[in-house]
Amino acid sequence: GQQLNQSPQSMFIQEGEDVSMNCTSSSIFNTWLWYKQEPGEGPVLLIALYKAGELTSNGRLTAQFGITRKDSFLNISASIPSDVGIYFCAGRAGTASKLTFGTGTRLQVTL
Amino acid sequence: DSGVTQTPKHLITATGQRVTLRCSPRSGDLSVYWYQQSLDQGLQFLIQYYNGEERAKGNILERFSAQQFPDLHSELNLSSLELGDSALYFCASSPAHSGSEQFFGPGTRLTVL
Numbered sequence: 270g271q272q273l274n275q276s277p278q279s280m281f282i283q284e285g286e287d288v289s290m291n292c293t294s295s296s297i298f299n300t301w302l303w304y305k306q307e308p309g310e311g312p313v314l315l316i317a318l319y320k321a322g323e324l325t326s327n328g329r330l331t332a333q334f335g336i337t338r339k340d341s342f343l344n345i346s347a348s349i350p351s352d353v354g355i356y357f358c359a360g361r362a363g364t365a366s367k368l369t370f371g372t373g374t375r376l377q378v379t380l
Numbered sequence: 381d382s383g384v385t386q387t388p389k390h391l392i393t394a395t396g397q398r399v400t401l402r403c404s405p406r407s408g409d410l411s412v413y414w415y416q417q418s419l420d421q422g423l424q425f426l427i428q429y430y431n432g433e434e435r436a437k438g439n440i441l442e443r444f445s446a447q448q449f450p451d452l453h454s455e456l457n458l459s460s461l462e463l464g465d466s467a468l469y470f471c472a473s474s475p476a477h478s479g480s481e482q483f484f485g486p487g488t489r490l491t492v493l
Contacts, residue, residue, distance in 0.1 A: 302482075310486055311384075311484035311487045312484045313382065313484070314481055365436065366413070366430075366435060367436055368413075369425070370423035372422055373422065
């Protein structure tokens, strides 16, 4: 099945550092969502984006809906140990209801 | 806690067997989605039900089927199980049939031996 390209695949950072990750698609999406998944748990919704160019924040997290509608970005500022997990982007095209997920970015935070 | 519940948490079974996974959506949500997460394929959409009716179909095998009951809970039936069916199966729910955010349950880990 189709998956969106996420980069980087994994990141090892120190506590307090900022993090940037992105997600790209070959097709246009009308909605971009960012989820975080921890071991043994289901994905947890972090941010939802509905308009091209939209910039939305949720605490230390900021996400942007790319102008081309084929990409999205997630930034985490001043990372803390509990930010550890796998971050997934997900896109929805047109009036479709299904989400197409990215390959995930695994984040490790060291003290 | 997303408000979506799934049972069982873990399931171990043998090839050729049949299992049923259960999902209860968030209170008030009419849509239920099923996703499969495997190491090689990532999170893949299987099927969606909205208010009891099938709404969208993804990469769901013919050996798999689902339904949504009048109380809005949903069941995913997997039959003639193969080793490759071992995966995490997630249910998600949303208020509407499309265009809204989806909230995921904790998943069922299926192991086929």
